Amino acid sequence: MIVLGIICGLMLGFVLQRGRFCVVGAYRDLILAKDGRMFLATFVVIAIQSIGVYALNGTGVIQFGNDGFPWLGTIVGGFIFGIGMVFAGGCATGTWYRAGEGMIGSWIALFGYMLGAAMTKYGVWKVAGDQLLSYRTSDTYIHETLNVSPWLLVIVVAVLVGILVMRELRKPKLPIFQMKPKKKGIAHLLFEKRWHPFVTALLVGLIAIIAWPLSAMTGRMFGLGITAPSANILTFLITGDDALIDWGMFLVLGIFLGAFIAAKGSGEFRWRLPDMKTIRNNAFGGIVMGFGASVAGGCTIGNGLVNSALFAWQGWIAIIFFLLGTWVATYFTIIRKQRQTVGTSKAA
Template sequence: MIVTGLLCGALLGFVMQRGRFCLTGGFRDMYIAKDNRMFYALLIAVAVQSVGVYTLIELGIVQFDAGGFSWMATIIGSFIFGIGIVLAGGCATGTWYRAGEGLLGSWIALFGYMFMSAVMRTGILGPVDQSMKSVQTSSNSIAETTGISVWVFIAIFIAIVLWVVIKELKKPKIAIPTMKPKRTGLSHLLFEKRWHPFFTAVLVGVIALLAWPLSEATGRMFGLGITAPSANILQFLVTGDNQFINWGVFLVLGIFLGSFIAAKASREFRFRMPDVKTGISSFLGGNLMGFGASLAGGCSIGNGLVMTAMMTWQGWISLLFIILGTWTASYFVFIRPQVKKKTVVSDTTITA
């Protein structure tokens, strides 16, 4: 359990750090910069995992039960989570891997995330969490609800992903000035060369697929997951109860380790202290992340990558509201201040 969890997490942390696989930035850029590349990269990772996991299910290697769909908790929680990741400066996985780079603001966000996740799971907000999740439909599976084979949905999804990827790759390339490589061979490819987001996405999808049999071999019947394991770490440190230690805990610790290794080897690791305003924002964002992800039953990885791949209502509706939450927060954090600044400058010029 320790070895496979750490290994899978380290691979994920290494790949995400080197590929700058940041879903917070990706969702934000869709709105602010009209840049959809990271969102398309997420779709690639979902497609890779979906085909792989359902193949393993057909072969009887892994099991999956979509369960019921707590629609109200998913919608509200996902929207709040989307707001939180903007304030925190990274999603759940992004916070773990950026903490491994030495970003102390991510450490602050991570503590808030772990704290509120634990409060929602076994603390005073547990009844609120359970009450909202009790409002649900009987089926979470899109295939089961519609009576159409899941492979039909997977085939349609893959066709859409291939179309958007080919369309994106055909766009004229923008020449980006690059410095002369300081390394050669494998070292250059691993630690210096900029990774394409689509290449990174394929690797993330493969690692997400690998997580299923490795996790289920320990009795944890799921793939990648960040929120519950993060809460488990804090709960274990407080109570000392070994029941909180499972494969997922070593997964998230592995993400931190893998990112640290990648950052050190690529000379990107350094401790960076946030200012007071950023630190407060990070802590608030982390708490919103923990509250929202716990309520929604998953974060941008658990819902946005894994449950989407399993073709569930929870996954796709959660992804939609995470994006909407990210856009809402981006407007108030990035766009509105600039609009006010321009208005003030304009009014000052007219008055003068």
């Protein structure tokens, strides 16, 4: 049953690579390109997943935990993780699938991410991480605090996201798929057509739903998750502790393999070595992401897409601080430099 994780990961990695689905890009596009389509796509995933997981919960197939809301860790870790994403050049999942495309910088960021997460969960940063995570509220879920049915929140979010998607689709944009004439049939559909963010989000949402029962079969009662499995891979390689091998570890390995298959099939795989400054930023960003995600209790997948779909306080507060961290780092690394360059050019 544990091998089902790699099947789920293969599907997810393939879809992420073909759809170019990366959360840090979605966050940056809001301020750099004034384009909110990919950001809206992340909420399409949340809306679809929330319907599926609460239906599964209602039938008793899966159950949700109730450990309170680690508010301080979520705030501090979320902000730090957002900064790390910008330097690493991608979110945790984006780093996994871009490594599958042959990007050496992503390999470096991925190792840094594993190292930072392992150090926080099992190593020298564990005390600090545990201390931040110890500050908790009694309520885990938003509907628990509001004393309403979770289905009320599911319906509200689904309707709002549906309205925004329909408004976006009415705008004069590229068609959902952009045709390329080189291949025919299923190969053309899978490897050549341009995937619309909402189509990608629909598929990611469905995979996120499927992940719950597949994971539950192995005793792991959660959906998609990247941080703990990434930390466990590095820790297992060092310690040989086979207790760390679980469904989640196979999931992240499957993401890498699925992205590799998609990149090879579409002709997008090639080894790419960045310059030394980028390598330094990738390494730094990866370590920072690993620490931030561990302290926040999850990355842009575990918190930003899964816990948010459960309407856990942790998921929605994490999104806010992921955004803030990303925007602050984007301002100092991109926007501020652009303004200084423009000012210098005008002065000259």
